[in-house]
Amino acid sequence: xxxxxxxxxxxxxxxxxxxxxxxxxxxxxxxxxxxxxxxxxxxxxxxxxxxxxxxxxxxxxxxxxxxxxxxxxxxxxxxxxxxxxxxxxxxxxxxxxxxxxxxxxxxxxxxxxxxxxxxxxxxxxxxxxxxxxxxxxxxxxxxxxxxxxx
Amino acid sequence: xxxxxxxxxxxxxxxxxxxxxxxxxxxxxxxxxxxxxxxxxxxxxxxxxxxxxxxxxxxxxxxxxxxxxxxxxxxxxxxxxxxxxxxxxxxxxxxxxxxxxxxxxxxxxxxxxxxxxxxxxxxxxxxxxxxxxxxxxxxxxxxxxxxxxxxxxxxxxxxxxxxxxxxxxxxxxxxxxxxxxxxxxxxxxxxxxxxxxxxxxxxxxxxxxxxxxxxxxxxxxxxxxxxxxxxxxxxxxxxxxxxxxxxxxxxxxxxxxxxxxxxxxxxxxxxxxxxxxxxxxxxxxxxxxxxxxxxxxxxxxxxxxxxxxxxxxxxxxxxxxxxxxxxxxxxxxxxxxxxxxxxxxxxxxxxxxxxxxxxxxxxxxxxxxxxxxxxxxxxxxxxxxxxxxxxxxxxxxxxxxxxxxxxxxxxx
Numbered sequence: 001x002x003x004x005x006x007x008x009x010x011x012x013x014x015x016x017x018x019x020x021x022x023x024x025x026x027x028x029x030x031x032x033x034x035x036x037x038x039x040x041x042x043x044x045x046x047x048x049x050x051x052x053x054x055x056x057x058x059x060x061x062x063x064x065x066x067x068x069x070x071x072x073x074x075x076x077x078x079x080x081x082x083x084x085x086x087x088x089x090x091x092x093x094x095x096x097x098x099x100x101x102x103x104x105x106x107x108x109x110x111x112x113x114x115x116x117x118x119x120x121x122x123x124x125x126x127x128x129x130x131x132x133x134x135x136x137x138x139x140x141x142x143x144x145x146x147x148x149x150x
Numbered sequence: 151x152x153x154x155x156x157x158x159x160x161x162x163x164x165x166x167x168x169x170x171x172x173x174x175x176x177x178x179x180x181x182x183x184x185x186x187x188x189x190x191x192x193x194x195x196x197x198x199x200x201x202x203x204x205x206x207x208x209x210x211x212x213x214x215x216x217x218x219x220x221x222x223x224x225x226x227x228x229x230x231x232x233x234x235x236x237x238x239x240x241x242x243x244x245x246x247x248x249x250x251x252x253x254x255x256x257x258x259x260x261x262x263x264x265x266x267x268x269x270x271x272x273x274x275x276x277x278x279x280x281x282x283x284x285x286x287x288x289x290x291x292x293x294x295x296x297x298x299x300x301x302x303x304x305x306x307x308x309x310x311x312x313x314x315x316x317x318x319x320x321x322x323x324x325x326x327x328x329x330x331x332x333x334x335x336x337x338x339x340x341x342x343x344x345x346x347x348x349x350x351x352x353x354x355x356x357x358x359x360x361x362x363x364x365x366x367x368x369x370x371x372x373x374x375x376x377x378x379x380x381x382x383x384x385x386x387x388x389x390x391x392x393x394x395x396x397x398x399x400x401x402x403x404x405x406x407x408x409x410x411x412x413x414x415x416x417x418x419x420x421x422x423x424x425x426x427x428x429x430x431x432x433x434x435x436x437x438x439x440x441x442x443x444x445x446x447x448x449x450x451x452x453x454x455x456x457x458x459x460x461x462x463x464x465x466x467x468x469x470x471x472x473x474x475x476x477x478x479x480x481x482x483x484x485x486x487x488x489x490x491x492x493x494x495x496x497x498x499x500x501x502x503x504x505x506x507x508x509x510x511x512x513x514x515x516x517x518x519x520x521x522x523x524x525x526x527x528x529x530x531x532x533x534x535x536x537x538x539x540x541x542x543x544x545x546x547x548x549x550x551x552x553x554x555x556x557x558x559x560x561x562x
Contacts (some may be wrong), residue, residue: 013334015338015341015342019341019345090333090334090337111337113337113340113341113344114340114341114344115341115344115345115348116348
């Protein structure tokens with residue numbers, strides 16, 4: 001039986017969360033999606049999770065605990081740091097890109113404003129699991145139509 | 151802090167110092183007839199005591215006295231800060247020692263009269279020197295007042311500056327938050343409109359058209375907010391760094407690669423010098439000017455953009471070139487559609503566009519941002535153009551930037 005993958009999306013915006021879920025379901029209905037509304041909730045969920053998700057999509061601007069703080073905490077925990085983190089945010093600021101990549105995110109995606117692009121991104125990522133995430137990310141970063149920096 | 155006012159308008163009181171009472175009497179009478187207030191001292195020591203107690207505008211000093219002679223007294227008088235400006239007329243029966251005449255005391259007020267003296271001559275000198283003293287005192291008073299006023303003004307300026315800095319920081323904060331919060335709902339409008347279009351309206355051309363307008367308007371608004379944000383956020387405290395301008399232009403060329411290829415454009419860049427610039431901001435200048443040159447190109451003619459520079463002597467658009475001048479003049483010339491020079495004052499103003507958005511896209515902030523940055527670099531910006539004949543933008547920048555010391559509040 002093919003492994004069932006699970007993603008964690010950490011985002012306080014309900015519309016973005018809704019859309020992400022919709023597109024993911026279209027692209028790969030077998031992937032399980034769990035969500036958290038901010039960094040703090042995400043960490044709580046992860047502590048109680050078994051097994052841990054295969055991939056975390058992390059927004060930056062969230063109340064209570066933002067993406068950067070959450071990322072730092074994740075990377076300082078031996079077990080949690082093994083989960084690849086993709087930043088998924090409205091920001092396109094280079095200082096945000098530099099900071100998060102430096103803190104250990106594998107990829108920085110600025111939320112596309114059209115569904116087709118999101119669909120392409122998720123398709124590429126899902127198809128690359130479990131072991132080909134890095135090359136898949138390289139492919140994405142060459143597309144250049146919106147900000148995907150890795 | 152007010153300076154102690156020992157520069158008060160003096161009474162025109164004259165001190166006569168002579169050990170012989172008959173001399174004191176005759177001089178005193180002469181001066182009083184001519185309506186001068188006088189005081190007398192019979193010795194150097196007495197004179198010094200009186201000088202410390204009273205204010206005199208002139209001292210008439212006998213040179214030959216027992217005890218302290220006139221010269222010694224004069225030296226001492228000019229040593230006291232209270233009396234150093236008081237003019238002195240020496241009375242001497244013999245030829246005056248040249249030292250005292252050529253030495254030049256602080257007030258410049260030293261003269262001599264030989265005995266027996268000519269009363270008219272003496273009076274003339276008295277008049278001159280009392281007037282000199284009055285003027286010197288007035289001058290000192292004015293100086294003290296001015297210094298006080300300057301300090302007040304400086305304090306006011308410092309406070310105003312601080313208030314402006316605070317207000318500016320607040321405005322930038324508002325601009326940032328406002329734009330941030332405005333962009334989010336805009337994004338939703340765009341995203342969901344597109345979804346509606348894709349999912350439900352693919353086969354309904356009437357609806358498609360309306361929705362297309364919604365989407366393009368929201369896109370335009372998003373760009374506008376973004377541009378406004380960049381314009382308002384232009385950092386005031388970014389540092390000048392010695393930068394190779396050729397590298398900046400190369401970066402911009404890379405960023406615009408796609409557009410350059412699409413338009414079949416050719417970019418010719420001459421050697422540019424190193425200059426003290428804020429790299430991010432100067433890159434923005436080249437980016438805006440180059441992308442304008444590409445955007446406003448003529449339809450049938452591939453754009454040719456030339457960039458070259460020369461050193462000049464003065465911070466002026468038309469300054470004479472000078473091979474080791476402290477400024478650099480950079481030209482950016484294109485062969486595009488150009489513009490009528492009567493609009494020169496408009497094009498660098500924010501939101502003033504020369505074309506409708508249907509002809510050329512854009513928010514009207516690009517050149518305003520360039521101007522703001524050039525101003526920030528203490529430079530000058532200009533343009534020449536003619537409709538149908540391309541445009542040349544000119545920047546003059548100082549090669550070296552001297553950091554302006556901040557107006558700090560004094561301690562204590």
